[in-house]
Amino acid sequence: MKNLSSFISGLVFGIGLLLAGMANPAKVLGFLDLAGIWDPSLALVMGGAIAVGLVAFTLAKRRSDSLLQVRMQLPNSRVIDQPLVVGALLFGIGWGIAGVCPGPAIVAMGAGIPQALIFVAAMMTGMLAFELRKSYIQRKRAAHA
Template sequence: MKSRISEFVVGLVFGLGLIVSGMTDPGKVLGFLDLAGLWDPSLAFVMGGAIAVGLFAFALAKKRTTSFLGGAMHLPTSRDIDRRLVVGSLVFGAGWGLAGFCPGPAIVSAGAGQPKAIVFVLAMLAGMWLFEIAEGRMRRTPNQQAGAL
């Protein structure tokens, strides 16, 4: 139960931070991304603050074997930059630039009842579902693929 309460509090603080910082306002995000027009640099400070907190948090996490709540630490170990990472980053950036949402702020905005965010979250979930289907097909051996036809 203690873990669930902690998860709720962390999620609540994260969501409130997204609201206060303006990350849930697609107009503000698109203004930040519009370098050639009326650029709004305020989100650069939000990102800078997030990077500073992240650097401190990861430095601390690397020194620990368990989380503050006693669970095992599972930090990423891969440092590979491959085609999947680059293509995924490009798709993420294009979606962010077109919609003005990334996943976290979109979920917060959808929870607040913003219609555009609800459409974005539904499209995001559909994309995740399609990815899982594609991944499942790619994992099959050639014999299994031939048998499915």
């Protein structure tokens, strides 16, 4: 039941991203181009997502288990550190250059958009590079301890 619920949630989310235009790099870049011909339509999508997320997180904080009786793991860190800021900068720069972010890229790949495959491959390469660097730093610190 949990897997079916996850699949249906992901499917609905993906369809929503496609319908909203979030998987269309030209539309996203039009939204991000504040100095040119700005397309504000995605602001409504983001506003709706923020409103739904706010309600969902508020309700989730009042519960320990989900509706399917699965233990929820909500974020609880309030620390704004260098990895968070650098990650946010990389995300924003990548979004501005490519016009795609991870969720819509996976949806676009599933929809058969060839550029999405290149984006997802580059994204996964970056994730691997991060993990390798993190592992290297941890081993280096452990050796000096």
